[in-house]
Amino acid sequence: MSKKLVLENVSKHFGSLIAVNNVSLEIEPGEFLCFLGPSGCGKTTILRMITGFEQATSGNIIYDGKIINDVIPQKRDFGIVFQSYALFPNMTVNQNIAFGLKMRKVPQKLIDERVVEILALLGLTGWERHYPSQLSGGQQQRVALGRAIAINPNVLLLDEPLSALDAKIRIRLRTVIKRLQEELGVTMIYVTHDQEEALALADRVVIMREGEFRQIGSPLEIYKEPKTSFIAEFVGTSNFLTCTKKNGKIQFGKLEFMVPDLSDIEEEKIYLAIRPENIELVDVTVSGENCVPSNVVDVEVEVVNFLGAIVRIAFFLEGEEMFVDVPEKEFAKITLKRKDEMKLYFPPDAFYVYTEMFRKLI
Amino acid sequence: MNDRSKEYALPMEYGISSTRMEIDKFIIPAVTIFIALLLFFFMLFPLSAILRLSFFKGGQFGIANFTLENFQRYFTTSYTLNALWHSLYVSIATTIIVTVVIFFFAYAMTRTTISGKTIFRNIIMMPLVAPSIIQALALIYLFGRNGLITAHFFHTSWNIYGSTGIIISEVLYCLPHAFVILYTTLSAVDIRLDEAAESLGATPFKVFTRITLPSAKYGIFSAAALTFNLTITDFGNPVVIGGNYNVLATEIYSQVTNLYRFDLGATISIILLVPSLMAFILNYYISRKTFSMISGAAKPVIPPSRPLKKVSYTIYCWLVSLSIIVIFATVVIGSFVKIWPYDWSLTLEHYSFPSIAGYSAIWTSLWVSLFVGIGGSFLTLVAGYVMETRRPFFKQFIYLLSVMPAAIPGLVMGLGYILAFNKPYYFFYGTPWIIVINIIICNFTLGILSSISNLRNIDPAIEEASISLGGDTVKTFFKIIFPLSRVAFFQNFVYFFMRSMTTISAVIFLVSATVHLASIEIIMLDNDGWTASANAMCTCIIVIVLIMLGILQIVSKKTGKREEGLVSAI
Numbered sequence: 001m002s003k004k005l006v007l008e009n010v011s012k013h014f015g016s017l018i019a020v021n022n023v024s025l026e027i028e029p030g031e032f033l034c035f036l037g038p039s040g041c042g043k044t045t046i047l048r049m050i051t052g053f054e055q056a057t058s059g060n061i062i063y064d065g066k067i068i069n070d071v072i073p074q075k076r077d078f079g080i081v082f083q084s085y086a087l088f089p090n091m092t093v094n095q096n097i098a099f100g101l102k103m104r105k106v107p108q109k110l111i112d113e114r115v116v117e118i119l120a121l122l123g124l125t126g127w128e129r130h131y132p133s134q135l136s137g138g139q140q141q142r143v144a145l146g147r148a149i150a151i152n153p154n155v156l157l158l159d160e161p162l163s164a165l166d167a168k169i170r171i172r173l174r175t176v177i178k179r180l181q182e183e184l185g186v187t188m189i190y191v192t193h194d195q196e197e198a199l200a201l202a203d204r205v206v207i208m209r210e211g212e213f214r215q216i217g218s219p220l221e222i223y224k225e226p227k228t229s230f231i232a233e234f235v236g237t238s239n240f241l242t243c244t245k246k247n248g249k250i251q252f253g254k255l256e257f258m259v260p261d262l263s264d265i266e267e268e269k270i271y272l273a274i275r276p277e278n279i280e281l282v283d284v285t286v287s288g289e290n291c292v293p294s295n296v297v298d299v300e301v302e303v304v305n306f307l308g309a310i311v312r313i314a315f316f317l318e319g320e321e322m323f324v325d326v327p328e329k330e331f332a333k334i335t336l337k338r339k340d341e342m343k344l345y346f347p348p349d350a351f352y353v354y355t356e357m358f359r360k361l362i
Numbered sequence: 363m364n365d366r367s368k369e370y371a372l373p374m375e376y377g378i379s380s381t382r383m384e385i386d387k388f389i390i391p392a393v394t395i396f397i398a399l400l401l402f403f404f405m406l407f408p409l410s411a412i413l414r415l416s417f418f419k420g421g422q423f424g425i426a427n428f429t430l431e432n433f434q435r436y437f438t439t440s441y442t443l444n445a446l447w448h449s450l451y452v453s454i455a456t457t458i459i460v461t462v463v464i465f466f467f468a469y470a471m472t473r474t475t476i477s478g479k480t481i482f483r484n485i486i487m488m489p490l491v492a493p494s495i496i497q498a499l500a501l502i503y504l505f506g507r508n509g510l511i512t513a514h515f516f517h518t519s520w521n522i523y524g525s526t527g528i529i530i531s532e533v534l535y536c537l538p539h540a541f542v543i544l545y546t547t548l549s550a551v552d553i554r555l556d557e558a559a560e561s562l563g564a565t566p567f568k569v570f571t572r573i574t575l576p577s578a579k580y581g582i583f584s585a586a587a588l589t590f591n592l593t594i595t596d597f598g599n600p601v602v603i604g605g606n607y608n609v610l611a612t613e614i615y616s617q618v619t620n621l622y623r624f625d626l627g628a629t630i631s632i633i634l635l636v637p638s639l640m641a642f643i644l645n646y647y648i649s650r651k652t653f654s655m656i657s658g659a660a661k662p663v664i665p666p667s668r669p670l671k672k673v674s675y676t677i678y679c680w681l682v683s684l685s686i687i688v689i690f691a692t693v694v695i696g697s698f699v700k701i702w703p704y705d706w707s708l709t710l711e712h713y714s715f716p717s718i719a720g721y722s723a724i725w726t727s728l729w730v731s732l733f734v735g736i737g738g739s740f741l742t743l744v745a746g747y748v749m750e751t752r753r754p755f756f757k758q759f760i761y762l763l764s765v766m767p768a769a770i771p772g773l774v775m776g777l778g779y780i781l782a783f784n785k786p787y788y789f790f791y792g793t794p795w796i797i798v799i800n801i802i803i804c805n806f807t808l809g810i811l812s813s814i815s816n817l818r819n820i821d822p823a824i825e826e827a828s829i830s831l832g833g834d835t836v837k838t839f840f841k842i843i844f845p846l847s848r849v850a851f852f853q854n855f856v857y858f859f860m861r862s863m864t865t866i867s868a869v870i871f872l873v874s875a876t877v878h879l880a881s882i883e884i885i886m887l888d889n890d891g892w893t894a895s896a897n898a899m900c901t902c903i904i905v906i907v908l909i910m911l912g913i914l915q916i917v918s919k920k921t922g923k924r925e926e927g928l929v930s931a932i
Contacts, residue, residue, distance in 0.1 A: 053826055073829050074378050080830040086823035090845040103832030104376040151831065 003029055003064040003154050005050070005187065010059035012045050012211075019045045021211040022059070029154070032181050032188045036198040037208035038234065043191045046208075047159055050189065052076050063155075074103075079148030079186075081158040085140045087132040093119075093143050094128045100151035118146045121183070122176065138169040142176065149180070155187045162197065174200055195235045199223065207231050229271055230358035238273040239322040240357070245270050253318030258294045258348045271354040276312060276325040278350035282343040285330055295346040301336050313342070378832045386834035390748060394760060397745045401763040404803045408778025409770065415628035415781060432629040442626070445613040446633060452525055452609060453594040453637070456532040460540050460589045461582060463533070467682055468544035470675040473553065473574070474667040478676070483545075485683040487538045488690060491907040493864040493881045495598035496900050497531035500692040502603060502893070503702055510692075510703040523605035531599040534689055536592050537682075540585040547581025553664060584648045591641040595634065595771035598866040598881075602888055610634045611773055615870060618777060628781065631774040642769040690904070697898035712894040713902075717887055719878035724902055727880035730794050730801075731862035738802040738809055738858035739851050745806075746813030747843060768807035772868030775804055780871050797872050797879065804868045805861045809854050816850035817843070849918055856914045863907050 005027040012020040020042045027033050035043040048054035050061060052073035060067045068076060087096050094115055101111045119125045122142040132140055141161055148156060158177070162170045178201055181188045192198055198205050199219040207215045207222060215227045226232040229240070243252045245268055250257045252272070259272065280286040282296060302321070303314040311331040313324050324344060336342055419427040436442050467486065471479055489497070505512045505522035512518050522530070555577060559569045575582075597611040604612055610630055618627035667675070700707045715721065745764065749757055767775075779800055783791045790796045820843065828838040844851070866881050873882045880903050887896040 051830060053829075072383060073826075074383055074832045074834070075380075077377075078830070080827070082823040082827060084821055084823050086821055086827035088824060088827070088842050090842065099828070099833070100831035101376075103837070104378060106376045147827075147831070 003187075004062075005029075005155060005189075006060075006062040007046070007050075008060040008062060010046070010049065010056050010061060012042070012049060012054065013057045019211055020049070020056075023211075023213050024059075025206065025213065025216070027187060027189065029187050030185050032178070032190065032201060032203045034190045034192060034198040034202035034205045035208055036192060036195055036205050036235075038193060041208040042211040043193075043208050044159055047157055047189065047191050050155075051078055051080055051157055077151070077153050077155075079151060079153035079156045081141075081144050081148050081156070081161045083160045083163060085132075085144040085161075087140055087143055087147070089132055092129050092131055093124065093135070096132070096143055097146045097150050099147060104151065114150060118150055121180070122146050137165050138173055141165065141173055145177070145180065149184065149186070153186065155189060156181075157189045157191075159191050160193070161190075163192070163194070170197070177201065199235070207234070226273075226352060228358065229273060229352075229354040229356065232273040232352050232354070233358065236275060237323065238275055238352070239279075239320075241272040241274075241317075241320065242357070243270045243272055244268055255297060255318060256294055257346060257351075258292050259351050259353060260348050261353070265353065265355060267355045269355070271357045273352040273354065274346060274350050276323040277310070278347065279322075279324040280345040280347065281324070281326060281330070281334070282345050284334055285326065286345055286347075291345045292348060295348060297344050297346070299342060299344055301338055301340045301342060304337060315342070315344075382834055386836070389835045393744060394748050397741070397748065398760055398763060400741075401760075401766075401803070401806070404799050405763070405767060405770070405775070408775060408782040411781035412628045412631050412774065412778045415625050416632050432625055433633075436626065436629050436633065441608070442613060442617075442630070445608045445610050445630070448525065448607055449594050449610040449634075450637070452528050452532065452600075453590050455529050456536060456593045457586050457590045459529070459533050460536045461586045463682060464537060464540040464544050464585065465578070465582065466675075467537075467679060468541060468548050469574075470679050471545055472548040473556070473664060474671060474675050475664055476667070476672055476676045476679065478679075482679050482683055485686055486541050488686055489535055490538050491860065491864070491911070492690070492693075492900060492904050493598055493866055493884060494535045494596055495602055495866060495881070495884055496693050496904075497534040497689055498527065498599040498603035499696075499884070499888070499893070499897055499900060500689040501527055501531055503692050503696050503897075504688075508703060514703045523603055524607045525604075527603035527605075528600050528607065528609070531603055532593045532596060534686060535596065535599060536589045537686065539592060540589050543585040543588065544578070544581050547578050547584075551577045557665070580648050584645050587641040587645040587648065591638055591645075594637055594641075595773060595867060597773055597870060598885070601885060611771075611867065614773055614777065618780075618871065624777075624781065627777055631771075631777055634771055635774060638771050639769050646765075693897045694901050694904075697894060697901045699894070702894060712892075712898040715883070715887065715895050715899065716892055717883060717890070717895070719883055719886075723878035723883040724880045724899070724906075726794060726878055727863055727903070728906060730798055730879070731859045733798045734801045734862040735855040735859035737798065738805065739854035741802065742806065742809030742813045742854060743844070743847060743851060744839075745810050746817050747839060749810070749814055750817050764810045765807055767804055770804075772804050772865065773870065775800065776868050776871035792874055792876065794877050797869050797877065800868055800872060801862045801865060802858065804865070805858060809858065812854055812857075813847070813850065816847055820846055852914055852917055856910060859910050860907055863903050 007023055007025045007027075009022050009024055010020060011018070011022050023046070035046060037043050045054060049056050052068075052071060056069055061069055063076070088099065091099070097115050097118055098111045101114060106114075115128075116125075119128065122145060124139065124142055124146065127135065127139065132143065135143065144161070161177075162173055165173065174197060177188075177190075190198070190201060199222070202219055204216060205219055205222050206213055209230060215222060215231055217225075222231065222235055226235060226238075229238075232238040233240070241252050241257075243250045243257070245251075245262065245265065250259050250262070250270060250272065257272070280291075282288050282291060288296075297317060299315040299317055301313055301315060305312040305314070306328075309328055310325045311328055313326065313336065315322060315324065414423060416432050417428060417430070418424065419429050419431070467482075470476055471483065501522050502509065504510050505527075507513065507521050507523075509521065512521055555573050556569050559573045560566075564572070594609075595611060597615065600607075600609045600612050601615065608616070610633065614627050614630045614634065617623045617630065696702050697712055698708045698710070699705070700709045700711070715723075717723075719726075745760065749760060749764075779796060783796060785791070790799070824842060824846075825838055828842055833841070864881060866885070869879055870882060870885075873879055880899055884896045884899045884903075887893070887899060
């Protein structure tokens with residue numbers, strides 16, 4: 001059962017458009033892998049090449065040691081869940097789920113048993129004779145899942161399966177999918193543009209942009225150590241500071257920040273990124289004595305946004321608008337409002353240092 | 363790796379059969395080639411026979427034999443040349459009248475708040491259920507030599523035979539076709555443009571000429587092109603009411619049937635092809651432009667019309683509708699009246715048809731039409747399906763072939779069939795089967811276009827889902843695509859059935875001593891002077907078509923409930 005899926009220097013060109021640019025990746029059997037990236041980054045194209053609906057322009061797709069570039073989709077034994085679910089409208093839930101088994105000429109008795117099993121697994125018992133149009137979005141998605149796993153594939157591929165559902169149902173189905181993967185032990189390849197989803201579900205995340213892999217790592221790694229400024233912005237939120245390096249110190253406008261590990265950076269222009277939750281409120285979330293003096297600033301509150309568990313405070317620093325996130329419990333102690341003064345601390349090791357800044361794609 | 367996974371494992375012996383997949387590779391190419399061959403053999407081949415006979419001496423191919431002698435002869439013989447001028451005159455006159463009449467009718471349907479719109483819409487479509495001869499029959503009964511109105515009421519000797527008769531009957535014949543186009547156009551173009559203009563101070567007249575009319579420009583041209591094409595290629599009406607006023611269509615027929623001049627018939631066919639082709643190409647260009655102008659969000663409420671506007675448009679619509687109703691009423695009543703317009707006692711004697719064929723003609727028409735209906739709708743569904751799969755080379759070619767039948771007049775096609783297939787080894791010649799094939803091919807274009815448009819409504823991911831689960835082309839088509847296209851299939855079936863029951867031009871050359879069709883029997887009966895029986899035959903055809911339409915209503919209501927999820931549920 002240990003069948004590895006490997007992408008080896010895979011590229012896809014549509015005429016002069018390079019949709020996927022020479023990517024390589026080894027996917028471990030049984031892992032939950034997520035391709036995450038903005039629209040048009042090539043993640044769906046990679047999925048379609050794996051499933052066989054798109055031919056790679058160059059490179060190899062290897063499964064279980066064999067090159068499968070020219071194998072037709074029917075013979076690949078992968079399960080697919082589509083963004084639009086693509087349930088057969090003229091068939092009942094039962095018939096939809098049984099379809100793959102019927103194609104394999106499985107005897108009816110076995111089919112019936114299996115369908116009952118799958119309905120139970122997905123919490124759809126009782127809905128056998130219903131048609132897709134009679135089900136809610138969440139139910140339809142579960143039927144689509146059931147249909148894909150009925151044939152017991154080794155790899156399950158999902159193309160933004162939850163994007164059409166509302167937030168609450170999405171979160172619920174996320175758990176269903178995660179639990180399913182753990183129970184069945186299938187390799188799951190999940191494509192999404194929703195970073196929250198990716199971080200919640202995946203064992204490993206592949207950040208894609210413009211047809212390339214920008215970073216591969218666990219959700220924690222990606223979040224805590226974003227390799228590029230784009231990733232710092234795309235995953236979670238970041239404040240960006242355009243600085244210049246002078247005499248070993250970083251200058252941001254009139255301020256001078258201390259930032260560790262500057263020895264190997266030769267460029268003069270530096271971009272710092274810091275997450276709102278990592279900026280501290282002096283004497284509220286961090287004690288003043290523990291602060292490096294050069295990284296403490298006084299700012300004025302612009303807007304206070306109450307977001308439930310955290311409060312996001314907007315402020316200006318050297319003409320740049322930034323945000324600091326304060327846990328609601330802490331904020332309750334001080335309740336700042338517009339025009340109030342606050343003292344902020346930028347811990348040196350909370351900064352991400354970049355020598356390039358990504359282009360903002362509107 | 364998880365041990366639970368073993369519980370859910372599928373026994374190894376169940377997999378996707380490799381042989382099935384190997385065969386599957388050939389299915390789409392095979393079907394494509396089949397359809398291409400069909401169109402080649404039953405459309406291009408007959409057409410080439412006509413070209414051969416008109417451009418080459420004795421119908422023999424070869425550079426040495428190329429000649430324009432036939433065309434020369436045509437253009438120098440005044441009688442046959444007149445047919446061309448007559449055709450153009452009649453077609454242009456009809457086009458102008460129909461376009462104007464229908465424009466205001468469609469305007470009334472889409473821009474006013476008169477009541478009874480549903481009734482009007484249904485009445486305007488009525489001419490479609492009858493052969494394009496019913497108008498001529500009715501007009502003769504009303505305005506002919508013994509016409510109810512001309513002889514009976516006004517005691518004049520004036521009658522409607524000739525160009526007047528042709529024009530009026532063609533106008534009444536083309537109304538529904540033009541209406542469909544202009545109704546769609548005026549519905550799609552935003553009514554709020556009119557309102558905006560009014561709010562800026564434009565008078566109703568200015569709004570009409572500067573805003574409404576120009577925005578419907580493409581629809582008007584399209585309707586005009588279609589009307590022109592329909593009129594110039596029509597045979598049924600001119601042959602009955604034209605009298606000595608010959609047009610291209612009747613000229614082709616008389617050259618071939620009465621004078622056995624196939625070469626001249628072929629030549630005139632080529633001449634008929636020219637305006638017909640031009641109108642078709644014009645329409646094609648226009649329809650491409652129209653699509654880009656239709657805004658999806660243009661369905662606001664129509665502001666209530668002023669009383670004067672309401673009354674005048676209502677009267678207008680009733681006048682147009684009445685003219686259609688009168689045509690149908692005359693023919694139906696005329697079939698039950700002993701001697702029109704003198705003896706008004708009702709009788710069924712005209713229904714025992716005094717021709718050789720009689721009821722067998724109706725019977726033949728019925729089962730020919732059923733075959734055409736099933737064969738035509740199935741063929742166009744399969745052809746449409748093939749077009750939607752990714753085969754760039756084949757696709758363009760098949761598309762071109764599929765669109766051609768609409769450019770070829772039915773009469774020309776029919777002549778081509780007898781020229782091409784009048785050989786002993788074509789076993790289907792002289793049988794009803796050649797008629798079945800002919801009608802299917804002649805109406806192929808609309809069938810396949812409607813299939814394609816319906817197939818486009820199906821989420822493409824559904825096919826991919828089937829493939830990913832191991833479905834091959836045939837299984838996907840029969841288990842998924844076909845069931846989802848049920849409504850479209852029935853609609854297409856009825857369309858083909860209706861065309862088959864009412865067509866005259868395409869089949870006039872294909873009937874024989876042994877094969878009779880109801881629509882042609884009408885002409886035969888009328889020729890022999892049995893006008894009342896001709897009306898009776900016409901009525902029979904109408905009844906059969908209406909029954910089939912009724913069946914479609916019932917069937918689509920029944921399947922309609924399950925078709926809610928026709929498009930994938932997103």
